[in-house]
Amino acid sequence: MTGLSNSAAVIREYDNKHYMHPWESMEDGRADRTISARAEGIYIYDQDGKKLIDGPGGMWCTQIGYGRQEIADAISEQVMQLSYHSPWNTASEPSALLARKLAELAPGDLNTVFFTTGGSTAVDTAMRFVHFYNNRLGRPDKKIVISRQKAYHGSTYLAASVTGKERSKSWFDIDTDQAHLLPDVNPNLRPEGMDLEAWCDLKVADLENAIIELGPDKVGAFIAEPILASGGVIIPPPGYHKKCLEVCHAHDVLYISDEVVTGFGRLGHWFASEDVFDIVPDMITCAKGLTSGYLPLGACLISDRILAPITGEGQEGVMFSNGYTYSGHPVSCAAALKNIEIMERENILQHVRDISPYFLERLNALGASPIIADTRGVGLVGCVEGRLTAGDESRLALDQKFGSRIDEKCEELGLIVRPLLNMCVFSPPLIITRQQIDDMFDILGRAIETLARETGES
Numbered sequence: 462m463t464g465l466s467n468s469a470a471v472i473r474e475y476d477n478k479h480y481m482h483p484w485e486s487m488e489d490g491r492a493d494r495t496i497s498a499r500a501e502g503i504y505i506y507d508q509d510g511k512k513l514i515d516g517p518g519g520m521w522c523t524q525i526g527y528g529r530q531e532i533a534d535a536i537s538e539q540v541m542q543l544s545y546h547s548p549w550n551t552a553s554e555p556s557a558l559l560a561r562k563l564a565e566l567a568p569g570d571l572n573t574v575f576f577t578t579g580g581s582t583a584v585d586t587a588m589r590f591v592h593f594y595n596n597r598l599g600r601p602d603k604k605i606v607i608s609r610q611k612a613y614h615g616s617t618y619l620a621a622s623v624t625g626k627e628r629s630k631s632w633f634d635i636d637t638d639q640a641h642l643l644p645d646v647n648p649n650l651r652p653e654g655m656d657l658e659a660w661c662d663l664k665v666a667d668l669e670n671a672i673i674e675l676g677p678d679k680v681g682a683f684i685a686e687p688i689l690a691s692g693g694v695i696i697p698p699p700g701y702h703k704k705c706l707e708v709c710h711a712h713d714v715l716y717i718s719d720e721v722v723t724g725f726g727r728l729g730h731w732f733a734s735e736d737v738f739d740i741v742p743d744m745i746t747c748a749k750g751l752t753s754g755y756l757p758l759g760a761c762l763i764s765d766r767i768l769a770p771i772t773g774e775g776q777e778g779v780m781f782s783n784g785y786t787y788s789g790h791p792v793s794c795a796a797a798l799k800n801i802e803i804m805e806r807e808n809i810l811q812h813v814r815d816i817s818p819y820f821l822e823r824l825n826a827l828g829a830s831p832i833i834a835d836t837r838g839v840g841l842v843g844c845v846e847g848r849l850t851a852g853d854e855s856r857l858a859l860d861q862k863f864g865s866r867i868d869e870k871c872e873e874l875g876l877i878v879r880p881l882l883n884m885c886v887f888s889p890p891l892i893i894t895r896q897q898i899d900d901m902f903d904i905l906g907r908a909i910e911t912l913a914r915e916t917g918e919s
């Protein structure tokens with residue numbers, strides 16, 4: 462049973478011919494992708510009915526797993542109740558309830574929610590808010606947003622401009638006037654003998670020096686993922702975010718925490734900013750796990766502190782003219798409310814906190830292989846990095862394919878991983894059990910062993 466109405470060959474043909482996927486290779490457009498036919502729990506079934514563990518949890522988003530009847534019911538009831546309303550002119554119960562719920566779950570005074578269609582539009586909204594805010598405060602030059610190498614913030618023009626992953630921007634134009642990238646924060650890059658504290662101070666100094674050099678009157682915001690997710694699961698040194706927030710506030714620079722990946726339980730908390738990294742930022746962007754990927758939805762949460770000077774008296778006729786036809790879509794909001802209700806009822810955040818030490822133990826054990834240079838993770842997100850052999854071009858070329866070669870072998874054995882050049886990243890559905898973690902890492906271990914044998918490194 463494949464669950465497909467058309468033959469896999471027909472679907473693949475149409476897909477190859479007519480569908481331009483994200484990050485599509487322009488080489489020949491015939492990627493011959495695996496067809497996801499159906500899914501349940503943490504498993505995806507392909508065109509031949511083959512069962513695959515979903516290692517990356519879709520795209521870091523399938524928190525409560527696939528095939529939840531309750532979500533389907535909430536969606537269908539909302540469709541029949543009110544499938545759409547204009548967010549310009551009217552309000553709806555699901556979007557109002559969700560806005561209130563997010564304000565309750567968010568740290569500190571982040572009490573205002575702007576709904577978007579996903580993560581990129583949430584980041585875009587945060588950046589446009591920076592423009593609006595500083596224009597309203599009479600400082601139109603304070604617009605530069607500082608970001609970091611390896612950061613990924615999305616695919617709209619503004620979000621791509623603050624993205625620090627070269628491959629995400631190659632062959633595109635970006636707004637270089639409004640973005641400034643800081644060097645990599647990866648603690649593995651610190652010079653021999655330097656401890657984490659000194660590395661942290663150096664990285665915080667990168668931020669402060671950039672603000673001073675560019676001019677505090679020109680820098681509007683700093684944007685940072687709590688952990689750099691698709692940049693390779695890079696966890697900054699302890700205290701980094703807190704010190705960066707202090708620097709930002711000392712120079713009147715807004716701090717945007719991009720929690721598109723880390724929000725909704727990935728690190729065992731609704732939001733990682735305060736509970737894991739001890740900061741209350743000025744804005745939080747989120748998406749993905751908000752609906753567990755059942756429907757598209759994103760949000761930009763804004764603090765009372767920054768809204769106060771630009772709302773109320775003296776603002777007659779001023780409007781925040783940013784928005785989307787599907788802002789606060791009632792069906793997406795109904796799915797998000799049900800998703801949050803399920804996460805609360807099933808105590809999923811606690812489950813993540815309980816199970817993640819085992820996930821990390823199994824992940825780190827892979828580091829024993831001679832072809833693994835590094836393993837790292839936090840919560841239910843992890844990365845294995847292939848080893849680079851400096852000076853050997855052929856090995857270097859091979860290493861850039863480490864991720865896809867592991868992915869290929871894992872898929873044969875029943876596991877999807879997300880290949881990223883010389884790395885594979887994992888962010889399985891948060892409902893994953895100890896047994897399923899074993900299954901996942903057993904397969905990965907076997908794939909690594911086979912690759913090591915093939916490359917003569919075992």
Ligand code: PLP
Nearest residue numbers: 579580581613614615721722748
């Ligand atoms: N921000 C971060 C940290 C992300 O990882 C992503 C997507 O992976 C985005 C923003 C963009 O989100 P979306 O793909 O929903 O537009």
